[in-house]
Amino acid sequence: MSLGTAATRTTNPLLLALLISASAYVVATHRSTTGAPTAHAYTAFAKLALAVLLVRVVFAVALGSPIPGTHTLVTLPEVPLPHWAQGIRLGGRVTAEALVFAAYDGLRLAALLVCVGAANALAGPTRLLKSLPGALYETGVAVVVALTFAPHLIADVRRLRAARRLRGRPDRGLRGLLQVGLPVLEGALERSVALAAAMEARGYGRTVEVPARIRRTTAALTLGGLLGVCAGTYGLLTAEGGAYGVPLLLAGVGAALAGLRLGGRRSPRTRYRPDPWDVRAWLVTGSGAVVAALLSLASARDPEALHPGVVPLVAPTLPLWPAAAILLALLPAFVVPKDPREPS
Amino acid sequence: MIRFEDVSVMYDGAAGPAVRGVDFEVPEGELVLLVGPSGVGKSTVLGAVSGLVPHFTGGTLRGRVTVAGRDTRTHKPRELADVVGTVGQDPLAHFVTDTVEEELAYGMESLGLAPEVMRRRVEETLDLLGLAGLRDRPIATLSGGQRQRVAIGSVLTPHPRVLVLDEPTSALDPAAAEEVLAVLQRLVHDLGTTILMAEHRLERVIHYADRAVLLPGRGEAPVVGSLPEVMAVSPVYPPVVGLGRLAGWSPLPLTVRDARRHAAGLRERLVTSAPAGASGLVAQLPAPRGAAPVAADGPGTGRRLRFRRRPAPTPKTPQPHTAEVRSLSVRRARIDALRRVDLTVAPGETIALMGRNGAGKSTLLGSLVGLVAPSAGNVRVGGVEPHRTAPPDLVRRVGLVPQEPRDLLYADTVADECAAADRDAGAGPGTCRALVSELLPGITDDTHPRDLSEGQCLALALAVVLTARPPLLLLDEPTRGLDYAAKARLVAVLRGLAAEGHAIVLATHDVELAAELAHRVVLLAEGEVIADGPTAQIVVSSPSFAPQVTKILAPQQWLTVAEVRKALA
Known part of the structure; x- marks a missing residue:
C-alpha cells in the first residue's frame, strides 16, 4: 500500500516501471496460496492498469491536451464543436509531448492500481481483519465482504461467459461482457445475502451488556478523539496552525484509540491464533513505508528528477537515490520465508 | 430439544x-x-x-x-x-x-x-x-x-x-x-x-x-x-421402498439388508417371469431400455415430445459417431484434468459419466462443447472441432445444460427467454415456446425464470438448448435438487429424446438415474477412463455404483423398479 503512495509522487516512467516490477516480484514469490480467489486478483488488477493506461493515451489523442508541443506526429481531422463546448477539442494535432505526458500520467495511475492488486493478492482481506481492534470488527467485516466481492465477480463473469457460449452467442467483445453484467450483479447480491445469513446463524455480532458509564465514556472518547484528529490535521495543513496542530493530532489519535479499546468490551469476540506481529512484520510494513517516505523526500528536494519534463522533450534519466529506495520494496521477498504468513 | x-x-x-x-x-x-x-x-x-x-x-x-x-x-x-x-x-x-x-x-x-x-x-x-x-x-x-x-x-x-x-x-x-x-x-x-x-x-x-x-x-x-x-x-420414496411397495412386503424394508431378507420369493418369481440380465439389455442397444410406458413412475411426458419441423436432413457425411474423442488430455492450472481419454458417442445412445467429484466429468463435457481446449488429442463433434467453432454454429451440433441451469437464463420472462433462444439458434419463432409447453405444461409466458423451482428451471434450460436441435445433448448433474417426481419427468423426457436419435451424455452421481437411463456407463477416475461398458455390467460389478434394486435382487441383474414391475405384469 505504501508503494502506491510512492507512485503518486513521481511520473518518471523508469521509476514507475521499476516499482511495478518490484511489486510483481514480491507477489510472484509470495503469492499467498494458489487457488484462493484473492490470489488471482493481481492479474486482474494488472489488466485493469493496462486498460487505464491505454484509455488515458487514447483520450489524449482524441481530445487533445493542454500541453503545448512542437513535434507534431499526425494531424487528425478536427471536428468542429458548437460554441458551448468551447475548450473541448475533438481531433486536431497530436504532439509527441502530449502523448508522452499522457503516457506518464497513465502509468502513474496504473502503478497505483498494480500496487493495490499486490496488496490484495499478498495479504488476503480476511487476514487484515484479524489485526483490527474489536470495536472496529463489524465495520471491518463489511469492508472485507466488499473486498472479496471483486474476485468473486470475476469468477462469475467467467462462468456466465461460458454460459453465453452455450447459448450460441459470441462470448467475446464488449457487448458480450455487458450482457452478462446484470446476471452477475444479481448473483453477487444473492451470494451476499446467503453469506449474511450464514454469519448471522453462526453468532456474528453477538454483544454483551456493558455498564452505561463505560458506554458513555466510549462514545465521548471516540467522538472527542475524532474531533481532535480533524482539528489537528487542519492545523497541520494550514500554515499558521503549525504550533498546536501536532499535539492536537496526537491527543486526538490517543483518545480515539482508547475509545475503540473500551468499545471492544461490548463484543465478546476472541481471536483464534492471532498472527504474531513480530520483527518480520515490521520489516515488511516498514519497507513499504520507507519507500514512500524516501520518495516523498526526494520529490521535495529534487522535483526535476522525478517529473521529467515533456516540454521540451527529453529522455527520462534514472535518478539513483529514488531507484535505490524503490529496491527496498523488494525486502519482503527475502526476509519472509516461503510459507506465506506475513501480515503485510 | x-x-x-x-x-x-x-x-x-x-x-x-x-x-x-x-x-x-x-x-x-x-x-x-x-x-x-x-x-x-x-x-x-x-x-x-x-x-x-x-x-x-x-x-x-x-x-x-x-x-x-x-x-x-x-x-x-x-x-x-x-x-x-x-x-x-x-x-x-x-x-x-x-x-x-x-x-x-x-x-x-x-x-x-x-x-x-x-x-x-x-x-x-x-x-x-x-x-x-x-x-x-x-x-x-x-x-x-x-x-x-x-x-x-x-x-x-x-x-x-x-x-x-x-x-x-x-x-x-x-x-x-x-x-x-x-x-x-x-x-x-x-x-x-x-x-x-x-x-x-x-x-x-x-x-x-x-x-x-x-x-x-x-x-x-x-x-x-x-x-x-x-x-x-x-x-x-427411495427405490428400496418402491420395490417393497410393489412386492407388498410388510413391514416395509428401509435398507438393502432388510429387503434382501424379503426378496427370496420375489427373485424366484422373477426368474420364471422374464430372462433379465446383462445380455438381454445389451441386445436392446441402442433402442432405449424399458421402452414400455413409464406408467407409475411419472406422468409420461416423454411420449408427447416430438420434433415437428425437423430440419431437412443435414448433409450426410459418413459420420457413424455423433462425437468422437481421441486420446484427449487436458491440463488446467498445472493439474491433469483428463489423461488420454477415448470416447465415442453413437446417435440414440445415452451415456452416463460417473466418478468422484473432481474426476474430470465436467471437463470432459466442457471439451465436448468447446469450453475447454484440449492440450493433446482431439475432439470431433458432428465433424467439427468444438473449441475452434463459432458458438452460433456449434449450438446446432451440441448443447450442454450446465450444473447451474440458471446460468443459461438471462431474460425477465419465459416468453423473452424463448424468443431469445429462437434468435440464437436461428429457429423459427415459437420453436422454443412449443418445447417449453411440452416439457413444462402450465408455465405462463410472463413467469420470471427466477421464480421457477429447480426442476422447472432445468426443464426451461433444456428447452432453450434443444431449440437448436443439437444431435448431441450433454447434461451436467441434472438431478441435483430434484425430487423423485421431477426426476421421473426428466427421465421420461430424456428417453423420448434418445428414442428420436439424440445422443445424450450425462455426468451424474445419481446411480439410480444412470440405471434408469443409460445404455452405457463410463467411469472416470483422476482424469482417466477406468471402465466403459453396458450399464448393467458396470454398475453390477461396483459396490458403490450399484443401484439399490440391483443390490437387493443380486445375483439377478435388475436395475430399476420399473423393470421389475414390467417383468411381473
Missing part, C-alpha cells in the same frame, strides 16, 4: 402459508429426517429452528418454536448460535474465512471462547471429521465432500446441541456422501447431538434416521412417525 407448537409461516406477498400446522418435537439425541417433494417448505421448517425464519427472511411466524428451551421469537439467530448449528444447501455460501482452520475457529471466535479452548476444539474437530491433512488448505481448492465436511465441522466446534442440515449429500458422489453420513452418525451416537436433516436422496440417508417428518404438500400438516410408517404413505 426442538419443539414446534402449531407453527405456520407466511411469507410477505405469498398467496398462502408456506407451512401450516407444524407441531412436533425432536427429543435429544435423535436424527430426524424431513422428507417431502420440493417446494413444500422443508427449508422453511429448518430455517425456523435456527431462527433465520423469520428474523432474517422476513414473513410472519405463528405458533412457537423452542430450541433447548429458548424461544426463537425472543432470541435472534446469533443468540441461538451456541445451541444450533446450521449448514445450508450450498456450503460455499456458508464460508466466511478462506482456510479450513480459520473456518473451524470462526464460530467460536464469535462466541468469545478462550483461545486455549478454541485451539483444543479445532484439533478435536479436525480429527473427528478426518480433516487434519487439510487444515491449511484454502477452502476454494477443496472437493465437494471435503467442503461439506468443513461446513459441518465449522458449526460443530462451538459444540451445538442441535444440528440442522439442508441437503447435506445432494451434490456429493456416493463415496463422499457415505463419508459425511458416517460423521453424522458418529455425532449422534457418541456426542448425543440432535440432528434435523432434509434430503432428497432418501436412499442414502434413510437407514441412518430414527424418525421422519413428512411434509406431504404445500401448506399441509406434517405426518410424524417411524420411518416405515411414514414411507408407507410418502409421495417420495
Whole structure:
C-alpha cells in the first residue's frame, strides 16, 4: 500500500516501471496460496492498469491536451464543436509531448492500481481483519465482504461467459461482457445475502451488556478523539496552525484509540491464533513505508528528477537515490520465508 | 430439544402459508429426517429452528418454536448460535474465512471462547471429521465432500446441541456422501447431538434416521412417525421402498439388508417371469431400455415430445459417431484434468459419466462443447472441432445444460427467454415456446425464470438448448435438487429424446438415474477412463455404483423398479 503512495509522487516512467516490477516480484514469490480467489486478483488488477493506461493515451489523442508541443506526429481531422463546448477539442494535432505526458500520467495511475492488486493478492482481506481492534470488527467485516466481492465477480463473469457460449452467442467483445453484467450483479447480491445469513446463524455480532458509564465514556472518547484528529490535521495543513496542530493530532489519535479499546468490551469476540506481529512484520510494513517516505523526500528536494519534463522533450534519466529506495520494496521477498504468513 | 407448537409461516406477498400446522418435537439425541417433494417448505421448517425464519427472511411466524428451551421469537439467530448449528444447501455460501482452520475457529471466535479452548476444539474437530491433512488448505481448492465436511465441522466446534442440515449429500458422489453420513452418525451416537436433516436422496440417508417428518404438500400438516410408517404413505420414496411397495412386503424394508431378507420369493418369481440380465439389455442397444410406458413412475411426458419441423436432413457425411474423442488430455492450472481419454458417442445412445467429484466429468463435457481446449488429442463433434467453432454454429451440433441451469437464463420472462433462444439458434419463432409447453405444461409466458423451482428451471434450460436441435445433448448433474417426481419427468423426457436419435451424455452421481437411463456407463477416475461398458455390467460389478434394486435382487441383474414391475405384469 505504501508503494502506491510512492507512485503518486513521481511520473518518471523508469521509476514507475521499476516499482511495478518490484511489486510483481514480491507477489510472484509470495503469492499467498494458489487457488484462493484473492490470489488471482493481481492479474486482474494488472489488466485493469493496462486498460487505464491505454484509455488515458487514447483520450489524449482524441481530445487533445493542454500541453503545448512542437513535434507534431499526425494531424487528425478536427471536428468542429458548437460554441458551448468551447475548450473541448475533438481531433486536431497530436504532439509527441502530449502523448508522452499522457503516457506518464497513465502509468502513474496504473502503478497505483498494480500496487493495490499486490496488496490484495499478498495479504488476503480476511487476514487484515484479524489485526483490527474489536470495536472496529463489524465495520471491518463489511469492508472485507466488499473486498472479496471483486474476485468473486470475476469468477462469475467467467462462468456466465461460458454460459453465453452455450447459448450460441459470441462470448467475446464488449457487448458480450455487458450482457452478462446484470446476471452477475444479481448473483453477487444473492451470494451476499446467503453469506449474511450464514454469519448471522453462526453468532456474528453477538454483544454483551456493558455498564452505561463505560458506554458513555466510549462514545465521548471516540467522538472527542475524532474531533481532535480533524482539528489537528487542519492545523497541520494550514500554515499558521503549525504550533498546536501536532499535539492536537496526537491527543486526538490517543483518545480515539482508547475509545475503540473500551468499545471492544461490548463484543465478546476472541481471536483464534492471532498472527504474531513480530520483527518480520515490521520489516515488511516498514519497507513499504520507507519507500514512500524516501520518495516523498526526494520529490521535495529534487522535483526535476522525478517529473521529467515533456516540454521540451527529453529522455527520462534514472535518478539513483529514488531507484535505490524503490529496491527496498523488494525486502519482503527475502526476509519472509516461503510459507506465506506475513501480515503485510 | 426442538419443539414446534402449531407453527405456520407466511411469507410477505405469498398467496398462502408456506407451512401450516407444524407441531412436533425432536427429543435429544435423535436424527430426524424431513422428507417431502420440493417446494413444500422443508427449508422453511429448518430455517425456523435456527431462527433465520423469520428474523432474517422476513414473513410472519405463528405458533412457537423452542430450541433447548429458548424461544426463537425472543432470541435472534446469533443468540441461538451456541445451541444450533446450521449448514445450508450450498456450503460455499456458508464460508466466511478462506482456510479450513480459520473456518473451524470462526464460530467460536464469535462466541468469545478462550483461545486455549478454541485451539483444543479445532484439533478435536479436525480429527473427528478426518480433516487434519487439510487444515491449511484454502477452502476454494477443496472437493465437494471435503467442503461439506468443513461446513459441518465449522458449526460443530462451538459444540451445538442441535444440528440442522439442508441437503447435506445432494451434490456429493456416493463415496463422499457415505463419508459425511458416517460423521453424522458418529455425532449422534457418541456426542448425543440432535440432528434435523432434509434430503432428497432418501436412499442414502434413510437407514441412518430414527424418525421422519413428512411434509406431504404445500401448506399441509406434517405426518410424524417411524420411518416405515411414514414411507408407507410418502409421495417420495427411495427405490428400496418402491420395490417393497410393489412386492407388498410388510413391514416395509428401509435398507438393502432388510429387503434382501424379503426378496427370496420375489427373485424366484422373477426368474420364471422374464430372462433379465446383462445380455438381454445389451441386445436392446441402442433402442432405449424399458421402452414400455413409464406408467407409475411419472406422468409420461416423454411420449408427447416430438420434433415437428425437423430440419431437412443435414448433409450426410459418413459420420457413424455423433462425437468422437481421441486420446484427449487436458491440463488446467498445472493439474491433469483428463489423461488420454477415448470416447465415442453413437446417435440414440445415452451415456452416463460417473466418478468422484473432481474426476474430470465436467471437463470432459466442457471439451465436448468447446469450453475447454484440449492440450493433446482431439475432439470431433458432428465433424467439427468444438473449441475452434463459432458458438452460433456449434449450438446446432451440441448443447450442454450446465450444473447451474440458471446460468443459461438471462431474460425477465419465459416468453423473452424463448424468443431469445429462437434468435440464437436461428429457429423459427415459437420453436422454443412449443418445447417449453411440452416439457413444462402450465408455465405462463410472463413467469420470471427466477421464480421457477429447480426442476422447472432445468426443464426451461433444456428447452432453450434443444431449440437448436443439437444431435448431441450433454447434461451436467441434472438431478441435483430434484425430487423423485421431477426426476421421473426428466427421465421420461430424456428417453423420448434418445428414442428420436439424440445422443445424450450425462455426468451424474445419481446411480439410480444412470440405471434408469443409460445404455452405457463410463467411469472416470483422476482424469482417466477406468471402465466403459453396458450399464448393467458396470454398475453390477461396483459396490458403490450399484443401484439399490440391483443390490437387493443380486445375483439377478435388475436395475430399476420399473423393470421389475414390467417383468411381473
